[in-house]
Amino acid sequence: MNPDTAVADPDALAAELGSRVEEATKRLEQTAAETTDDQARAPSQLPDWSRGHVLTHLARNADGLRNLLVWARTGVETPQYPSVQARNDGIEAGAGRRAAELAADIAESAAQFAAEAARLSGADWTVQVAGVRGSGHPAWFTLWRRLSEVEIHHVDLGLGYRPADWPEQFSSQCLDLVADRFSGPDCVAALLVSTDDGAEYRIGPPGQPATVTVTGQTRELLAWLIGRAAGNRLITEPAGPLPPVPPW
DSSP states (O other), rough: OOOSSSOHHHHHHHHHHHHHHHHHHHHHHHHHOOHHHHHHBBSSSTOOBBBHHHHHHHOOOOOHHHHHHHHHHHHSSSOOSSSSHHHHHHHHHTTTTHHHHHHHHHHHHHHHHHHHHTTTOGGGSSEEEEOOOSSSEEETTTHHHHHHHHHHHHHOOSSSGGGGGGGGHHHHHHHHHHHHHHOTSSSSSSSETTTOOOOEEESSSTTOOSSSEEOHHHHHHHHHEEESSSSSSSEEESSSSOOOOOOO
């Protein structure tokens, strides 16, 4: 799922990713629909954010990523957000709404994102777009970005959806991408080994030999690396504490 890799059939890839986004969104919408007002106002698993903040962020994320799809389809540069401050203000403004309003916002924004994605085809998916942070990427990668936002922040709600519930395909693809991000000098050189399929992922400065091997299930490795779990079931070799990793 590397955005720098050439794609032979962008339409097929977009269709496959779109289907996975739809499935993940249905699970999120079900959770949102069952959330009470008290639960919406309660703290989420993210520092300083209520569940209302997380749900509002997910809705505004759908709007922002839809802007990138409009950009790809029309050729007119359409920013994900006017600014980082505007993004933050929008989340804060919507966080205190009643649970029913939050759930409706999740559903409506997701439907509009899906409708815009359905309008793209062929070369549209290879157009380079750029989010509010980070480098540019082809439009099809916007679907992956939405999938990861929905899957990870669904866990952050703390309402029953856990890393163990992540689809296997998502977990392995996401771990591969995330491991690439942990390649700076502030990260310990380590080898991550999945007991699910034997896949290996390296973190730390390129070319530096691994000083520790961390073994465990793919979902548990991913959850630990992105700060969604303590990694209590992971095994290190040589034996000892898990290596420190920078914030994701």
